[in-house]
Amino acid sequence: MTDQLRPDPGRMDYLDGNVLAGPLRDVFAVDLTTATGRCAACGQTGPMAALRVYSNAPGVVARCPNCEEVMLRLVRTPTSAWLDLRGATFMQIPMPAEPTMMPGPTAM
């Protein structure tokens, strides 16, 4: 099918993934644009901030910059947010080291 699809050459009809910071902050406590994601369609791994975001739509659609498949959809209704991440195999989110969970020696 791809041989029949020729996107407009040089046309920037999308925003970069940094615009996801605000809306995703409403859902997650961390800024997910600093996360790394893997495209479930083509396997490319890269920063969420590099996704191509289409927002002149009934929701936000973020596509892989390599294969243009959908990696993330986010719809905000009056009462909830619908997040679909099925197009991302994983998201690797930078986190500080956890405090040690090992209990220290205790006197018996």
Add this chain to the structure above:
Amino acid sequence: MGIVSPGFQGRRRPTGPNLPPGQYLTEDFPVLSAGPTPRVSLTDWEFVITTETGAELRWSWDEMWALPTETPTVDIHCVTHWSKLGTNWQGVSLDTLLDGVDTAADYALVHSYGGYTTNLPLDDLRDGQAWVVHQYDGADLPAEHGGPARLLVPHLYFWKSAKWVRGIRLGLTDEPGFWETAGYHDYGDPWREQRYQGD
């Protein structure tokens, strides 16, 4: 405006008696898109109806426009709140395309070049309610509005009128499409303001 808030902001005007609840009138024709605009050559273009048994009926571009066409003038209503009244189209009625199709299906899943899908009951494609259109306002349908051909189902919210339409799969069960799996209403009647699931 947060980018998540659905609501393409055209020139806002007061609502009127011809408008469904929650809609405002626009004279523009806003372009909404969930992805890059596919460019489909007319020599490669095809339209396919697939029945629940897997039988396929195919039309090339030339075959499609050799069929009788109609020129519906209809009001269109986008779920992002704009409505446009008295729009003029030219296309082939789904009644013509479905004539002679042997099916017991109750549901249709429309699919497009570029991967978009949307679902609706098969009955909503019949009885003069839906067309495959290739002209708007007397000119070829621009790609940003779904050209070379799009579906037109004006009695439902406009996301059901799939741009760049490629075919329809008929089924015995309802299969939600692109926006219907992301919180939007399965049916989408603008007069009942069925925007989101649960409306």
